[in-house]
Amino acid sequence: MNLAEKAKNAALSAAIRQALSYLEKDPEANLPKLMGLVDKLSPEGWYTAQRGAVRSAIQEKNNWYQLILKICRLDPGARSTFFENFILNASLLGSALQEETQAREGCNVPWAILLDPTSACNLHCTGCWAAEYGNRLNLTLEELDSIVTQGKAMGTYMYIFTGGEPLVRKGDILALCEKHSDCEFLSFTNGTLIDEDFCREMLRVKNFIPAISLEGFEQANDGRRGSGVYGKVTRAMELLKSHGLPFGISTCYTSQNWQDVSSETYFDSIIDAGALFIWFFHYMPVGGGAVPALLPTPEQRTEMYRRIRTFRSTKPIFSMDFQNDAEYVGGCIAGGRRYLHINARGDVEPCVFIHYSNVNIRDCTLLEALKSPIFMAYHDGQPFNENMLRPCPMLENPELLREMVRKTGAKSTDYESPEEADVLCDRTVPYAENWKPTAERLWRESGHTVP
Numbered sequence: 001m002n003l004a005e006k007a008k009n010a011a012l013s014a015a016i017r018q019a020l021s022y023l024e025k026d027p028e029a030n031l032p033k034l035m036g037l038v039d040k041l042s043p044e045g046w047y048t049a050q051r052g053a054v055r056s057a058i059q060e061k062n063n064w065y066q067l068i069l070k071i072c073r074l075d076p077g078a079r080s081t082f083f084e085n086f087i088l089n090a091s092l093l094g095s096a097l098q099e100e101t102q103a104r105e106g107c108n109v110p111w112a113i114l115l116d117p118t119s120a121c122n123l124h125c126t127g128c129w130a131a132e133y134g135n136r137l138n139l140t141l142e143e144l145d146s147i148v149t150q151g152k153a154m155g156t157y158m159y160i161f162t163g164g165e166p167l168v169r170k171g172d173i174l175a176l177c178e179k180h181s182d183c184e185f186l187s188f189t190n191g192t193l194i195d196e197d198f199c200r201e202m203l204r205v206k207n208f209i210p211a212i213s214l215e216g217f218e219q220a221n222d223g224r225r226g227s228g229v230y231g232k233v234t235r236a237m238e239l240l241k242s243h244g245l246p247f248g249i250s251t252c253y254t255s256q257n258w259q260d261v262s263s264e265t266y267f268d269s270i271i272d273a274g275a276l277f278i279w280f281f282h283y284m285p286v287g288g289g290a291v292p293a294l295l296p297t298p299e300q301r302t303e304m305y306r307r308i309r310t311f312r313s314t315k316p317i318f319s320m321d322f323q324n325d326a327e328y329v330g331g332c333i334a335g336g337r338r339y340l341h342i343n344a345r346g347d348v349e350p351c352v353f354i355h356y357s358n359v360n361i362r363d364c365t366l367l368e369a370l371k372s373p374i375f376m377a378y379h380d381g382q383p384f385n386e387n388m389l390r391p392c393p394m395l396e397n398p399e400l401l402r403e404m405v406r407k408t409g410a411k412s413t414d415y416e417s418p419e420e421a422d423v424l425c426d427r428t429v430p431y432a433e434n435w436k437p438t439a440e441r442l443w444r445e446s447g448h449t450v451p
């Protein structure tokens, strides 16, 4: 970034900060003014479609407008930090630096880094390996800090904790939020460790957002996670809402729970609870404990695709469907193209579901990891399919993951039961073949050409 660009970005940041302060007074009256200012100051072509969507939401006062108003009513500290860290640092200034680094280094540079601070968990959910691993695997605070520091130097300002249960390491996570106050931190969590004290700490650091895991209604959650867990999660959501703290939900859909989690009742219940977003994940049959019968059928996945899109245009919540929304992000986002994952042992993996790696962050820099063989294979191979309803090199194009792992010599980094890529890919071949005709029909129906 040259000096003129730096000055322009600084002016844009200052103007947006000033405009955001208007929202505190009267959001409904000042939102159109804020958008006008953003349009005036934005560089040509900068998030044109997204800015257009926000502008029409304001004009039409639709479900997105209701969501924007909910954000405006959050705790002022958490809200302005979100705008500054997420919109300005991660998306505007960070993206420019990511692109610059990418062009200079010839590798992918991520928008977000997913990190497992620990393999430990306070619950003992059916089918989950975490409890057995206990406290055995951890990234130290120094290691977490070093990853964030290296990431920021490349333009990455978004960090997402996975696990294990990240909040088992509450103290270190808050220390990281405090030290890197210009980054936004999000955490997948079972929600049971969120209490009054932790909400106060969230208000203090301002840049931490939980994404609470829910698998449906009370019976489904308690059946898998243990009796009383749903009640604790409900209490956590009440606390977050009463403090004006932003939070969302993370839901994995399977052949068993898809109907519940795509129902209007489920959407309405989490909206009432105060959630601002819901992130849906398709079940991935990874590791020794995988249960292929949990994979949704093509009909079930199609229904998820349709219902999530319907609710996205009618309900005041931002819903993302990790597997069916690839068209909005140009296909697979892993391998550092938009994100990467570092596990609690330090293995740098292309994706939170793809446990193959050539490098460990304890032995190399983040940039070296991005240039490691499997990351470069992702870089060179993306998008893995022109049909964005078949984005994944493991789930929908298993021959591609098989080949990337063979060519790069990446080793399995699965904690629980390391498995050969051939074993994993043999498991997904029937699913991929079964899904292909439906994916082609849906892709054609949405106005695209089938490759």
Ligand code: SF4
Binding pocket: 331, 332, 333, 334, 351, 352, 353, 354, 391, 392, 393, 394, 395
């Ligand atoms: S590797 Fe598969 S699951 Fe991971 S981001 Fe790419 S498409 Fe999604």
